[in-house]
Amino acid sequence: MLATRNRLRTSADFSTTVRSGVRNGRRNVVLYTAAIAAGEPSRIGFIVSKSVGNAVVRNLVKRRLREAGAASLREHGTGLAIVVRALPASASASWDQLREDYDAALESTLNRLAGRPQRAAAKGSAGTTQKGTPRA
Known part of the structure; x- marks a missing residue:
């Protein structure tokens, strides 16, 4: 069982991680990893939809993935x-x-995350466009 402090619980947490994190897919799972504040405990969340199977199968998959996540x-x-x-x-x-x-997916996302430069928080229209030209 994961401790409460180690669980992603809100849809905003899930959305932020999926949108801003790095993604890696394998045959059985897709994993999204995002960096958070260094002092905060790592948190993990699971998405197991009905396309995986009935409730018994989904819970079995969740239990197995939860154990891998805890490790x-x-x-x-x-x-x-x-x-x-x-x-x-x-x-x-x-x-x-x-x-x-x-x-394997976690290792790949961690490698990509380590090589990715940290994004600065966007403030208004400051910065550059996607083409690299300064914004007005």
Whole structure:
């Protein structure tokens, strides 16, 4: 069981992570990872839709992914927000396959996140356009 401080709970938290984070997809999962304040505990959330299967199958997939997430939180205790979206193929995946896909996707997103420059907060019309020309 994940501690309350380690769970993404609001739709705003999920939306922010999905929109501003880096994404990596595997056969069974799509993982979004975003950096948060360094002192904050890492948080994780799960999206398992009805396309994965009935309630029994969805809960099985969630339990397996939650355990994989808890293991990654032990290693990366602070500074990350992670959203894990289970794909329909995860319903028939074994525990080992889910864990391998989760670990590989997390490793890939962390590598991309480490290489990505930090975005400055947008203020009004300051900055440049997508083409690199100064804004008026």
